[in-house]
Amino acid sequence: MEAGGERFPKQRQVLILFLLLGVALAGWESRRYFVMEETESGSFVANLAKDLGLGVEELAAREARVVSEDNEPWLQLDLQTGELILSEKLDREEMCGPTDPCVMHFQVLLKKPLRVFRGELLVRDINDHSPEFPEREMTLKILETSPPGTVFPLKTAQDWDVGKNNIQNYNISHNSYFHVSTRNWGDGRKYPELVLDKELDREEQAELRLTLTALDGGSPPRSGTAQVRILVLDVNDNAPEFAQTHYQVQVPENSPVGTLVVKVSARDLDTGTNGEISYSLFYSSQEISTTFELSSISGEVRLIKKLDFETISSYELYIDASDGGGLSGKCSVSIEVMDVNDNSPELTISSLTSPIPENSPETEVALFRIRDRDSGDNGRMTCSIQNDLPFLLKPSAENFYTLVTNGALDRESKAQYNITITVTDMGTPRLKTEHNITVLVSDVNDNAPAFTQTSYTLSVRENNSPALHIGSVRATDRDAGTNAQVTYSLLPPLDAHVPLASLVSINPDNGHLFALRSLDYEALRAFEFRVGAADRGSPALSSQALVRVLVVDDNDNAPFVLYPLQNASAPCTELVPRAAEAGYLVTKVVAVDGDSGQNAWLSYQLLKATEPGLFGVWAHNGEVRTARLLSERDAAKHRLVVLVKDNGEPPLSASVTLHVLLVDGFSQPYLPAPEAEAADAAPAAPLTVYLVVALASVSSLFVLSVLVFVAVRLCRRGGVASVSRCSVPEGPFPGHLVDVSGTGTLSQSYQYEERTLSGTSDCSLFLERKMARDKTFCASEGTRGICLDSAHLCLAANPQPHGPSWPPQANTQNSSWKLPSLLEGKLPMLLFQAAMSILDSNGLLSPESRLTVLTMRQQRMAPAPALSMQNTSRCCPCL
Numbered sequence: 001m002e003a004g005g006e007r008f009p010k011q012r013q014v015l016i017l018f019l020l021l022g023v024a025l026a027g028w029e030s031r032r033y034f035v036m037e038e039t040e041s042g043s044f045v046a047n048l049a050k051d052l053g054l055g056v057e058e059l060a061a062r063e064a065r066v067v068s069e070d071n072e073p074w075l076q077l078d079l080q081t082g083e084l085i086l087s088e089k090l091d092r093e094e095m096c097g098p099t100d101p102c103v104m105h106f107q108v109l110l111k112k113p114l115r116v117f118r119g120e121l122l123v124r125d126i127n128d129h130s131p132e133f134p135e136r137e138m139t140l141k142i143l144e145t146s147p148p149g150t151v152f153p154l155k156t157a158q159d160w161d162v163g164k165n166n167i168q169n170y171n172i173s174h175n176s177y178f179h180v181s182t183r184n185w186g187d188g189r190k191y192p193e194l195v196l197d198k199e200l201d202r203e204e205q206a207e208l209r210l211t212l213t214a215l216d217g218g219s220p221p222r223s224g225t226a227q228v229r230i231l232v233l234d235v236n237d238n239a240p241e242f243a244q245t246h247y248q249v250q251v252p253e254n255s256p257v258g259t260l261v262v263k264v265s266a267r268d269l270d271t272g273t274n275g276e277i278s279y280s281l282f283y284s285s286q287e288i289s290t291t292f293e294l295s296s297i298s299g300e301v302r303l304i305k306k307l308d309f310e311t312i313s314s315y316e317l318y319i320d321a322s323d324g325g326g327l328s329g330k331c332s333v334s335i336e337v338m339d340v341n342d343n344s345p346e347l348t349i350s351s352l353t354s355p356i357p358e359n360s361p362e363t364e365v366a367l368f369r370i371r372d373r374d375s376g377d378n379g380r381m382t383c384s385i386q387n388d389l390p391f392l393l394k395p396s397a398e399n400f401y402t403l404v405t406n407g408a409l410d411r412e413s414k415a416q417y418n419i420t421i422t423v424t425d426m427g428t429p430r431l432k433t434e435h436n437i438t439v440l441v442s443d444v445n446d447n448a449p450a451f452t453q454t455s456y457t458l459s460v461r462e463n464n465s466p467a468l469h470i471g472s473v474r475a476t477d478r479d480a481g482t483n484a485q486v487t488y489s490l491l492p493p494l495d496a497h498v499p500l501a502s503l504v505s506i507n508p509d510n511g512h513l514f515a516l517r518s519l520d521y522e523a524l525r526a527f528e529f530r531v532g533a534a535d536r537g538s539p540a541l542s543s544q545a546l547v548r549v550l551v552v553d554d555n556d557n558a559p560f561v562l563y564p565l566q567n568a569s570a571p572c573t574e575l576v577p578r579a580a581e582a583g584y585l586v587t588k589v590v591a592v593d594g595d596s597g598q599n600a601w602l603s604y605q606l607l608k609a610t611e612p613g614l615f616g617v618w619a620h621n622g623e624v625r626t627a628r629l630l631s632e633r634d635a636a637k638h639r640l641v642v643l644v645k646d647n648g649e650p651p652l653s654a655s656v657t658l659h660v661l662l663v664d665g666f667s668q669p670y671l672p673a674p675e676a677e678a679a680d681a682a683p684a685a686p687l688t689v690y691l692v693v694a695l696a697s698v699s700s701l702f703v704l705s706v707l708v709f710v711a712v713r714l715c716r717r718g719g720v721a722s723v724s725r726c727s728v729p730e731g732p733f734p735g736h737l738v739d740v741s742g743t744g745t746l747s748q749s750y751q752y753e754e755r756t757l758s759g760t761s762d763c764s765l766f767l768e769r770k771m772a773r774d775k776t777f778c779a780s781e782g783t784r785g786i787c788l789d790s791a792h793l794c795l796a797a798n799p800q801p802h803g804p805s806w807p808p809q810a811n812t813q814n815s816s817w818k819l820p821s822l823l824e825g826k827l828p829m830l831l832f833q834a835a836m837s838i839l840d841s842n843g844l845l846s847p848e849s850r851l852t853v854l855t856m857r858q859q860r861m862a863p864a865p866a867l868s869m870q871n872t873s874r875c876c877p878c879l
Helices: 002-006 008-025 048-052 056-061 092-096 286-291 673-681 687-717 762-771 790-797 820-826 829-841 847-860
Strands: 031-036 044-047 065-068 075-078 083-086 102-110 115-124 137-143 151-153 167-172 178-184 190-196 207-216 223-233 246-252 260-263 278-283 292-294 300-303 314-322 328-338 346-352 364-371 381-384 391-395 400-405 416-425 432-442 455-461 468-472 486-490 504-506 512-515 526-535 542-552 560-563 573-577 585-588 590-592 602-609 615-617 623-626 637-646 653-663 776-781 784-788 867-870
Touching: 031 044, 044 048, 048 056, 048 083, 065 075, 065 346, 092 102, 092 115, 167 178, 167 190, 178 207, 246 260, 260 328, 278 292, 286 292, 286 314, 292 314, 346 416, 346 432, 364 432, 381 391, 391 416, 455 468, 486 504, 560 653, 573 585, 585 653, 590 602, 602 615, 615 637
Parallel strands: 031 115, 137 223, 246 328, 455 542, 573 653
Antiparallel strands: 044 083, 065 102, 075 083, 102 115, 151 190, 167 207, 178 190, 207 223, 260 300, 278 314, 292 300, 314 328, 346 364, 364 400, 381 416, 391 400, 416 432, 468 512, 486 526, 504 512, 526 542, 560 590, 585 623, 602 637, 615 623, 637 653, 776 784, 776 867
16 A cells, blocks of 8 residues: 555546546537337447447447446447447336436447547336335224314335336225325325215224225326225324424445434324324335334334445435324435445456567557446546556546557567556545456567577598588577577588588578588598578578588598609619618608598508618608618628508508618629519529529529620720710719718718710720610600710710729720719709619619719609610700
């Protein structure tokens, strides 16, 4: 109640506004319509559309409806014709009782905008009830000495009809002593009096029986009868007299049953039975007889039923006091029922709109009417709702209120409102009525889907199976229904070169991502794409997120050896001097792995060796070094198998075979690599095979030695070739071709001496005789050919170092040659290598030149080019 008290200023403002609005509408003249009672339901009453000056379509558009004062469905409005018709048969006596005229108030309610028209329906009475006496027989005691003209009151009959259809006259059956006179009360009702026409003689006739008839004014008239029994008494000359002829009392309507309303008192001067007074109600309607009880001895009037001010606000009682001698006196009692605040306010909902769409401006939610059956302050009301709701109450005409939204609503913040409408009267104590309504807020698609992350990072291991689930994206939508149903899709890639359609797919319902094909880390390490999420609202809203897929490396690539290359036709052979110390660098195995991370970490180990313990491999860099000092007992040829293994799981590996040849010095010749390989790889065979192979080898070596000896002799005997035939300018030896000192390789200070040739050398003469005149040696690489004649081959292959000459010295006065000049661009490296390979294959290469070529090959890590010997005019001329 304290909270209600705080709102009294606002409520008074609402009341003042309502009163002002009521005064403004008081100028509207209410229309009155007439109908006879007992008219059948569905009967025409009036054409409201015509009376209101509105079209039938406007009535329907404005949702016209008829609301009665008592919420009774007596009338209804046909929106198709605009006619006011009866919804049921009317009974005037049931509706209004004795009240005349019988008027039913109603309102015609129009919306958009809100208008209220008042109307009245007058129900006219028909003569459908006959007069009825409360008793079928009444007894009168009359003194025989009563003079003619004496009047004796009779009990009146009751007729439920009103006006002329009510009781209009009384008459009595034919006799010689009495006649009936019809009198009027102040309220227009009529009552009968029995008038004595001549004196009675008890001794002649002690009792009379007459028939009293009551007639109404209907057409045709209706009547009711009662028997009057007249007893002729002895003389009684004093009639009872009341202390007051009119009593007026007030009784609260909440008085309990049995409450004393009033006590009437009369006295009689006679004695004996003529002085004994008896009280009775000489006019009593059914309502009075069922509400009040009169004590015939004490004259007390008590309640026998609860009073209701709202139903009947006052009563009139007529009391008769009779003595034992037949005389009587009369008085009237006016009872006013006092109103108390015993009726709570009433609230009637006329229309309710639910649900209402969100984001809508001021919207009408409900239209309702309030009413209090009490009067005065007890009937004045205030109406309110909770303060924390986005709704407003707007008063309208005839106690109507409109509940509207106070701005746009947001369903995502609150989807349902429980509104309590409180109506409080101003009585003491105050009574209130609460009515709860539930308003639902319908969804509008005003929220786009939102991803749980702005970007996603997914990992998938390479070599995955197709259709593998690699991850999921998820988006939520704060809307409801179809507005919250999210569909996922792949957006066009930012990089047009990424074949996204062949890489991944997405489930449109749940956002699961799948890899469509097997991924290769070495080909594609990562890729990005955008994923869209759209709802199914109208219009649809969407958002997007970035997905980055990282391909995780798998150990699917074995190590690959870059050097030495594994070529069965030309295996690699390394020379190691026997004087090499422990830790001497023989060679270095170079390998790579196509994987990454620890899958590409390589380790080296010596898997197989001809003589274990002589060589070792460093595990981290692949360097092959001597493990100890070499001795004369160590074999000259060694075959090493080096294993290269990665650190993957499971690990993958590759192996490389090295051929190592131990030499006493760089001047010692060595077997060609193909022969060494053939010797190491010779499978076990029967003794005969070994003998045949050995014999063939010895024979071949012998023939080759003879040929070499003959060639040397011929070269010494030949003259020195003319310098003008082919000359190569001098040049210093480039320092980058020899490096490490102390490791068994050539030192940087090792220089070649000049050699002077005059005319044609013995080597050139030998080659010319052996391989036919004007033959040219050519080296080919791709489509390019480089050619050299026999003289240049000898000059390139056999320079003269310090010490003994090979082949025998020729005339050195005309010109001098130096091997480094061929490496400076005067003779291309490809041509130089071709010359060395050709001479070596024919047994014409000196040990020093062979060592130089070997050193250059190791430093450049490049195999010798393929060589061919052609006899064609298309070969290039001498350089």
